[in-house]
Amino acid sequence: MQPSKQALDRMSVNMYRKENHKNRNMKRSKIRMILGTAILCVWAFTGCCCYKTTGKIQKVGYKEAHNYFLNQGQERAVGSKITTQKDFDRCFGMAAFMGKGGNPTVINFKKEFVIPIVLPETDKDTDILDVSLEGNERELKLTYRVKEGKQQSFFMQPIKLLIVDNAYKQAQITVYKL
Incomplete structure (x- = not known):
C-alpha cells in the first residue's frame, strides 16, 4: 500500500522543517562560535597591546x-x-x-x-x-x-x-x- 499524496506532502514538509531546524541550529552555533572567538581575540590583543601603555611619561x-x-x-x-x-x-x-x-x-x-x-x-x-x-x-x-x-x-x-x-x-x- 502506497501512502497518499497528502501523506507524502506532510512527510516532506516535516522533513523540510526538521532539516531547516537543524540548519538554523548549526548557523546559530557557528555564529556563536565566531562571535566567541572574535571576542576572545579582541580581548587577547587588547591585553597585549595595552600592556604597560598606561605607564605615565x-x-x-x-x-x-x-x-x-x-x-x-x-x-x-x-x-x-x-x-x-x-x-x-x-x-x-x-x-x-x-x-x-x-x-x-x-x-x-x-x-x-x-x-x-x-x-x-x-x-x-x-x-x-x-x-x-x-x-x-x-x-x-x-x-x-x-x-x-x-x-x-x-x-x-x-x-x-x-x-x-x-x-x-x-x-x-x-x-x-x-
Whole structure:
C-alpha cells in the first residue's frame, strides 16, 4: 500500500522543517562560535597591546659613557639601541688616558643598554647639549640640541653615549633634535 499524496506532502514538509531546524541550529552555533572567538581575540590583543601603555611619561635616568670613540667605518643611527658587549665593541673603541677620569666608563650589558648619539664628522667645534630622555617601558623620547662653534684645523666626530637601565630595553625610541 502506497501512502497518499497528502501523506507524502506532510512527510516532506516535516522533513523540510526538521532539516531547516537543524540548519538554523548549526548557523546559530557557528555564529556563536565566531562571535566567541572574535571576542576572545579582541580581548587577547587588547591585553597585549595595552600592556604597560598606561605607564605615565616620566624622566628616564641615564648615565653618560666617557672615553669612547666611534670605530673607523662604523655608522650608528641616533636613537638606535646597543644591547650586547659584542655589538658595542664592534662600533666603539676605548679612548683611555692617564690620570683621573681616564678610564672608559664600565657598561654592564646584563643590566643596561646604550643609546648612541653619533653626529657626522665635522671640522667645527661641536657639542651635544640639553640631552633629555623621558617616557616609559613602551616608548622613549630622546631630545638633544647641537651647538656648533668655531672652525678647527682638524675633523672630529661628536658622540654621546647614554647608558640606560634594561627596564626600558623594549621601548620604541623617538628622537627630536632641537
